[in-house]
Amino acid sequence: MEMSDSKYIYSDAELDRHEGQVVEDLKARSLEPIADPDAWLDEELKRNIVLTSVDTVLNWARRSSIWPAICFPACCAAELMAVEGPRFDLSRFGMEILRASPRQADLMITAGTLTWKMAPSVRRIYDQMPEPKWVIAMGACGVSGGIFRSSYAVVPGYNKIVPVDVYVPGCPPRPEALIYGIQMLQKKIAKMKAVPDLPEMLRKGDRA
């Protein structure tokens, strides 16, 4: 029999001794386990994978990209313009894009006094915004009609026309106040139920 060291072994005893030596050599070289070739995968999974809910992901996307419709009837709009500018920088909230079309907007910021004559147009803008949509009543006029509340021509609060999510008082509110209101709205959006209740939908489908 030819062995690795090119010697010829003829007796059983020598053959056993040689085999024993091979085993002992292998044991001596095998004290440490061979590294798992997939060990990097465990680390990658820990670093890269986050478990969360679909609601959380959808609400995160929605609250991080709220696009306001252009609907600023009066003087509070000046503060809103300041919020849009570089000093207060509304783009930090993913909101710098004011949409001229309500169909591309999901937020109405009611920056100004609303007269009854303008109210149907504001309601129409709101109706044309796709769901989900939100309203921030900005300024005393937006909240309650403000100093014009007793006027026959002024709507005493936008909530008579559209559902309001957040109220920001002040005449006018400072930009920081509006930003605080926006953060309140973001918190509200974060708690929304974004995914439909499938069992409930199926139940309704059965009844239809």
Ligand code: SF4
């Ligand atoms: S709250 Fe004051 S600043 Fe704002 S629209 Fe009314 S009057 Fe103008």
